[in-house]
Amino acid sequence: MAEELKLVRGYPEYMRKSIERVEASRPRRLEEGPPPGMSLEEREELLKKYHPDYAPGGKRPLVAGPNKGEVAPNEVADLLEAYPLLEPGELELKVDFDVDILILGGGLAGTMAAIWAHEQGVPPDRILLATKLRHGDSNSIMAQGGTQAADKPYDSPTIHFLDAMGGGHFTNKPDVLKALVEDAPFIVKWLTELGCLFDRDENGEFVEEWGGGTSRPRMHAARDYTGMEELRVIRDEFRSRGFGLLEFYPAVELLTDPKGRVAGAVLWNMETDEYKVVRAKAVVLATGGFGRLHIRGFPTTNHYGATADGLVLAYRAGALLRDLDTVQYHPTGAAYPQQIVGLLITEKVRGLGAQVVNRDGEAFVFPLEPRDVEAAAIIRECYDRENCLVTPTGLRGVWLDSPMIEEIHGEGTIERRLPAMFRMYQRFGIDMRRDPILVFPTLHYQNGGVETDPWGRTNVEGLFVAGEVTGGVHGKNRLMGNSTLDCLVFGRRAGIAAAEYVKGKKAPQTVTLDHLKGFVEELRAAGVPEERRSPMLLPDYRGKRVLARMIDLL
Amino acid sequence: MSDKAVPSSAKASAAHHNASRVTRHALPYFPGCALKDQARGFEDSARAAMAALGYELAELPRWNCCGTVYSLATDDLMRHLGPVRNLVRVQDLGETRLVTLCAMCYNTLARSSRFVGADPERLERINAFMDDEADYRGGVEVVHLLELLRDEVTFEAIEAKVERPLDGLKVAPYYGCMLLRPREVGIDDPDSPGVLEALLSALGAEPVDFPQKAECCGAYQTVSSPEIARARVGEIVSAARWAGAELIATSCPLCTYNLEHHQVEREERETRHASPVTRHEIPILYFTQLLALALGVSEDKLGFAGLKFDPRPLLSDRELV
């Protein structure tokens, strides 16, 4: 084994000088507080110059489908403008499962949809949840920071509404956003009654925190395992109710009836390659976002399965998408060590007082600018001003001065409030209580998606949507704490709406893949290369050397 | 857990470990599961009584089930992990003595301590398995509270502190098995014990002798063959009653459970044939409740609420509450 780079408390020796400068400036920075925030004009200018969404070369207009002519990131366009994995007519569509409601996706939104469809009287054995990986494999389970709900006397749903509007650059769909903020306190109440443990103080009162872009503290967290706690509670509830569940069974195409209504899906057993045909009176699409597409070559905070499958399937079935032109880059992804590059360092770290500082220990940006602005400022510091550190693998990053948290809130705060983060760094020999951590923006969230009304209904009959796969509620930029809320609120609403929709309906007579025909023709007419196929289902990280020598014999 | 990548620094354990820090003058104390659940009154009254005597029962910061039933298989070291791990916790605190209340826990811990602690080979084997703990060196002494009261506090001193003598209260001391057998760990003469009587006398009560005081209550047979426990309890309670007892004092949550539950069943069955003048049930108390009562502890700390048969009418009749 070759000699390795010498590490001092987890960092290469050469980074230690810079850490010393961060330590040296810390007392002054604690005393002075963070630098002031930017004016709207300053923000605008920064974004235009340094935000990946604004840099040319990343997007193109779509050549086919309901949103033809609108722009989307190249990586997304590559999947939307792609031929189905299945040829219509290739498969015998004999029905294997006949249900009232088919839910695709096993995160917070899908799980909520099942529970609330059941609450509306649909029997659990008439509801089937199918998911690509395990039930719970989702971005939901990785949500750290919290869930917004305006439930304190100093707050109101209308203020929450306005905050989210501002964060979304006033492009949010107002009626959908109203539903989000109005249901939030109910969701918190309901989860608490199910036994979900949100953080409380010693008097049993909820601890509610600030988040970037919120004018009131209204973030309900469960340590930094918020999404995991919410999800495992409702998944436990789901498992107690006896719903149908298929794991490792992604949907590879939606099915429609002769009237173009969504009528089920073709599922594919990822382990045996067998396909199954599910006929359903309604389909709830809760398949999450596109983080694993590594838009613009960025690393990602997202789950292994976040490959935009649902977006692709819905688009082919005629669903309108919106706000696909913006992508959320989280300002603080891990930039070191190499093993965790791109993983999320929750905004809560900055919410608790940690500043973002450069190589020389200078705080160069207000730490809680909206996410897009904060990310752009870090990119500028790293790639223009070059006041950054370069890791042994050539990545750039700036410091997030986590030890400030212990200085401000007292010893033990990091372990208590950020145990997941603390644990992760500890695993790689870094003590974030003592040393700062290195960060760089990372791909985080699909702001847009399938357009929906306040009840998860789409322009396609029989197709309901919820969670990150949807577009509208966050406009062009989501605030922290509104994504878990989105999944919970609209998962519930889509479940209720789907239950109402299927009431008294007969099962579709025939299920087909006919909706693909027109779409495929459109692709051919536009000259889309034949080999381009989707959905992607899984990203591929296999080593280049082994791929070069791979042969398919069986 | 010293060999782990992340030491047990995860916040949960920190809070957990600080729950009750054992001080030098306090007595390291092992409650056992039952005392945290259905036998809360046992612990509450013991704590209050000991406080009145100037002692603190300091619960071990971490502890696990004693093992419940002492394993008789001599090659089954697995069954000794639980009890020995508790002894390691005592050792970790730099202490050499562990006080228990529950007779069952006392028995299991004391026997394991002897079995493992006295044999270097067994000690080595168990330490090799428990590589996640500091090596147990042997030598932690397991003490039942009655022993402590008798040998260290002394009954004379207790008598001197009695504020509310239990004058004329006829109490049958019930030992059961676990305090007395086997002889090596028995806290008193297994054939003719007297420690409870001596304590009761010091408190001003009148101990009632009866032949079944050291007989088995039926123990866990209550689960699989309740008729066995029912028969045992019938004999024990009848004998105590014939001897004139108004109360029975115990040191064991399982004995208490059996004496309470099977007594009712028996009463219910008997009364179908008996005369209309039915006898009321005999309340079963933990000895610590009587101790605390006599030492003047306020009624709300005596833990009477958890008892199946309320002793308060009787006690108030005697102007004790």
Added chain:
Amino acid sequence: MPEIMDRIKEANRAVTTGIDDSAVKHWVTVYIMGKGYRVPADITIMQAMEYAGYRFVRGAGCRAGFCGACATVYRTAGDWRLKTALACQTRVEDGMFLVQIPFTPAEKPAYDIEEEPADGTPLLKYFPEVARCVACNTCTKACPQDLEVMDYIQAALRGDLAAVAELSFDCIQCGLCAMRCPAEITHYHVAQLARRLYGRTLPVPKHVLDRVEEIESGKYEDEFEKLLSMSREELEELYRKEQREKGGLNSRDASRVTRNGQGER
């Protein structure tokens, strides 16, 4: 600007598309299910398996330590200990013999949490095997989150819901404890029930109940009607005014971040 994006893309290529080993200097050998592979030294077990040619279906999930999909057991040369790890959160070591345990068979009993008493009794009712715990502590040693699993099982045994909730909170339900337990306990299911029962003992704060009632009674309808009828310009102006007056975190009143970082005002 495009050149900055190109440079970012280039720097992240190994992370986003898989490892091209031309620049790798340090190597180790790991044995995946007994078969040896030479892999870069500075990567996780998960990345190493991918580098070696595995494309995960099972055994990979969030890739960030939150989901428990990549539970792994391994031994290293010269050590009899069976170690555990999350493949996504553990660096490879030279001579590591490893296999993933991507699934744990475990029955989760069905219950209606609202019908259960909010105390310790349901734990032993649904999981009587908890009483089989001999305190061997193997579960604790197996936990890749370094939780004191045995201690929370012991707390469950004595019905101490608060202690189970506290000690088990960071459990990611990977199942390694259950696979190693000689008493065949499914610890993570026990803990899940205990946490929910504990949650049931904590009342929903009154301000939440009040707000839900206010919303249901239509208290905010007028205000919403106004907001929904506003033009974008009007909304923008109102937003700026609100942010300025109420001093949200986007305001220039930066000191707020440190003082109000915790709790409400």
